[in-house]
Amino acid sequence: MxxxxxxxxxxxxxxxxxxxxxxxxxxxxxxxxxxxxxxxxxxxxxxxxxxxxxxxxxxxxxxxxxxxxxxxxxxxxxxxxxxxxxxxxxxxxxxxxxxxxxxxxxxxxxxxxxxxxxxxxxxxxxxxxxxxxxxxxxxTYLVNTINKQPKLPEFIYSNNTFTIREQKIMSLLVERYTNKEIADNLSVSVGTLKNYLTVIYEKLQVKNRQEAAALLRNR
The missing domain is CATH 3.40.50.2300 (Response regulator)
Known part of the structure; x- marks a missing residue:
C-alpha cells in the first residue's frame, strides 16, 4: 500500500x-x-x-x-x-x-x-x-507446557475442534486429576469446569468422565 x-x-x-x-x-x-x-x-x-x-x-x-x-x-x-x-x-x-x-x-x-x-x-x-x-x-507458557502433558489422540488436535483450554482439561483428566484439582490448575470455579467438561463430553460423544478418560487413553 x-x-x-x-x-x-x-x-x-x-x-x-x-x-x-x-x-x-x-x-x-x-x-x-x-x-x-x-x-x-x-x-x-x-x-x-x-x-x-x-x-x-x-x-x-x-x-x-x-x-x-x-x-x-x-x-x-x-x-x-x-x-x-x-x-x-x-x-x-x-x-x-x-x-x-x-x-x-x-x-x-x-x-x-x-x-x-x-x-x-x-x-x-x-x-x-x-x-x-x-x-x-x-x-513462559510454552516452556512450562512442552513435554509436560500426556500425548492426546491425534484427532484432538485436528480441525480446530477443541480449544487450547479444552485440550489442557483433557490432559489433566487423563492424568486422573480431580475436578477440584483441574479447576485450581486453571484458576476457574468447579462450576465453570463442569461447563467445560459438558462441552468436551459432547464433542467426544461420550456420557461421562470415565468414558472420556477411557477414549483418550485408548485411541
Missing amino acids: ESDETLKIFITDDDIFFRSGIELVINAEKHLTVVGSAGNGKETLEKIKDLQPDVILIDIKMPMMNGIECIRKLKLEYPHMYILILTTFNEEEFIIEGLANGANGYLIKGIDFINLVNTIQDVVKGQYILPAEVASKLA
Missing part, C-alpha cells in the same frame, strides 16, 4: 464507548479512517462485506460471536485482511488461539494512542505485532 493512501479501519468491540473513543483517535490521523464498527463477531462479518477494511481491531470476549471465532471466519474469507486483537484479556489460551487462527498481532487495552496508531501502520507493512508483555507470557 502506498504511503499516501488512506487505511480503512474497522473496530469490533462490545463496549460502544471504547469504540467511539478509538474512532475519534484514529480519524484524527491523516492517513487513517474508521469505515465502520460492530459490537460482536457476527455483526462484523455482515458489515465488512461492503466496507472491505484494510485493518480490523477486534476484542476477544463478545456476545453472539467471540473474537476468536470471528478471526477464524475472517481469515478464511479474507486471507489478506490485517487483524489486530485489542483486548483486556492476557490469558495464554486467548493469545495462542488468536494468533493460531490468523491474527497479525495481539495488543492489550491501555496501549497509548500514539503507539496504537503506529502499530496499525506497522502491521500493513508486514510487521507481526507482539508487545513484550504478551511475548513474555507466551514464552
